Amino acid sequence: MVGRLSAEMFFIDRQDRRSLQMQLTSSIVSTILEARTLPGTRMPSTRQLAEHLGISRLTVTLVYQDLVAQGYLESAPRSGFAVSQKVPHRRIGREDALSFSQPVDWGRWLKQDLTARRRISKPLDWRSYPYPFLYGQADPTLFDHAAWRDCARRALGAREFTDLADERMAVDDPVLVDFICRNTLPRRGIRARPEEVLITLGAQNGIWLAVQLLARKDRVAVMEDPGFPDFAATFQFAQMPIHYVPCTEEGLEPASLPPDTGLVAVTPSHSIPTGATMPIQKRRELLTMADKNDFLIIEDDYEFEMSFLEPPSPALKSLDGGGRVIYIGSFSKALFPGLRIGYVVGPAPFIEQARALRAMMLRHAPGHMQRVTGYFLALGHYDAHIVRLREAFRHRRETLTQALERTPFRIAGAARHGGSSLWIEAPKEVESARFAEMLATRGVLIEHGRPFFANPPNPCPFFRLGYSSIAEEKIEAGVKIMDQMLKS
Incomplete structure (x- = not known):
């Protein structure tokens, strides 16, 4: 029956x-x-x-x-x-698994506890909070969804399918690489050939590849403090000793580098998280020291597109005549973080090895997303999108700055050219981690400052306020809640 x-x-x-x-x-x-x-x-x-x-x-x-x-x-x-009589797939029955008395000692097998690293945490349901001052999240109202769908349709066309469906081994999409070489890099003063560019799964993938290839246990890794916590975690995983250089109002101080420096991680155009910009003279000094003392530099040139106050300084890589700078860029911050499309620029011998290392992990970034992104860039949608972001962020920054002026909070760091966040200092007795927890109960999300420091002050009064993800009309009310919470 x-x-x-x-x-x-x-x-x-x-x-x-x-x-x-x-x-x-x-x-x-x-x-x-x-x-x-x-x-x-x-x-x-x-x-x-x-x-x-x-x-x-x-x-x-x-x-x-x-x-x-x-x-x-x-x-x-x-x-x-x-x-149907021909259901595509049916699961087979499962046999009883064998049981053993001795469990696996994962603490012995895993050489490091990566979950213990300092990291920036954000709730996955952050959009349900009315006042999300989170850095790096996108406002969908500023994105041209119709243009993105059009580019996706183009990439899904029959003419494109064969090219994108084939196993391309470790080769990246030529449409995307061509735009990076012809448009993106020249805007940063950088000239590069296709063989000097590698597409990655976001900037962090590029950082990991560079560190894994260049790390030496007998040389010191140098980074800013406060700085990007994933730089520290990547160096630690590569078992490089780390020397932290205080980040001043002019960013990393070259004179503070130890004599056994082997690899320097730096964000010269827009320091993480303070927004400090390294002057051109100090950039030249850093490159001169790299040549004299034989060390290499990883430059994370994030968010240079958000230059609504003044043009960004030329990239450190643009001044590099000796091939000592490995340049990291990404489209994820400007478009949307879930995109995970970044790129590494370096001398051809380095990129050849980075391509080989990447191939051991994932061959290449998904070809379809590379092509869609390439079309979005090449057809002018990206530049139009950047214009919208700059205008919106300029207004949001003005509103946020004015709202903060009526509070005890101090702007401790801000990107000179614009950006999408401010580095804030609360009164010295405030612990920003606890303050963030309390604010979340009132619907306000901030990023406390502890993860950015190697040895955070105690209490740590610093925190980051992003304005890419919060509507302009909600900024003043959110800051008012912060002020009320501080007083209470």
């Missing part, structure tokens, strides 16, 4: 951001595969399932029809829908 699946076996989640049609499709497919439903088993009628789920009968009908096309269901006149 042919069985029937009950409508109660299927569900949707009203809190799920996916469409009702996608959720129902996933629920039906999972039920058929997980329960190993027999071919011919009848499905609930479209009316029954629609009433049970509280959705449109048309939605259920469209889902059933799509699953017929995919081979999960079959339709019979006046008989409704049933599980």
Whole structure:
């Protein structure tokens, strides 16, 4: 006798951001595969399932029809829908696993506890907070979704499919690399050939590749303090000793480098997190020291596009006549952080080795996303997007600065050319980590300063306020809550 699946076996989640049609499709497919439903088993009628789920009968009908096309269901006149005779995949039964008395001692096998590193944490549901002063998150209202979809359609066209579907080994997308060489890098004063550029999964992937290739246990790694915590974590994983140089109002001080320096990680145009800019003369001094003392430099040139106050300084790499600077860039901050498309620029011998190391991990960044990004850049959408960001960020920074002037908070650091965040100092008795926890209960999100310091002051009154993710009209109210919380 042919069985029937009950409508109660299927569900949707009203809190799920996916469409009702996608959720129902996933629920039906999972039920058929997980329960190993027999071919011919009848499905609930479209009316029954629609009433049970509280959705449109048309939605259920469209889902059933799509699953017929995919081979999960079959339709019979006046008989409704049933599980197909040729379901694409059925899971086999699982054998009982063997049990052993001695558990794996992971503490012995894993050489480092990477979860213990200092890191910047942000709640995944940050959009549900009314006042998210978070750095690096995108405001979707400023993004041209129609232009991105058009570029995605172009990249999905039949003409493009063969090129993007083939195994390209370690080769990057030529459309994206060409734009970087012809447009992005010249704006930073850098000239590079395609063989001197490598596409990465964001800037952090580029940093990891560079450190893994260049780390030497007998030489010291140098970085700013406060600085980017992932630089420190990457050096530690590579087992390089680290020397922290205080970050002044002019960024890293070259004269503070120890004599056994081997690798310097620096953000000269826009220090993390203070926004300090290294003067051209000090950049020249750093490069001269690198040549004299035989060390290399990793330059993270993030957020140079957000220059709404004044043009950004030329990149350190643009002054590098000896090939000692490995340049890291990314499109993730300017477009959206989930994109994870970055790039590394360096001498051809280094890029050749970096490409080989990357190939051991992931071959290359997803070809389709590379091509979509390449089209978005080449067709002018990126530049138009940057213009919108600059204008919006200029207004938000002005509003935030004015609101802070009426409070005890002090702007301890700000990018001279613009950027999308401010480095704030609270009164000296405030512990910013605790302050952040208290503010979150009132719907305000800030990034406390402890992760940025190798040895944070105690208490640590510093924190970062980002304005890329918060609407301008909410900034003043958010700062007012901060002020009220401080007084209480």
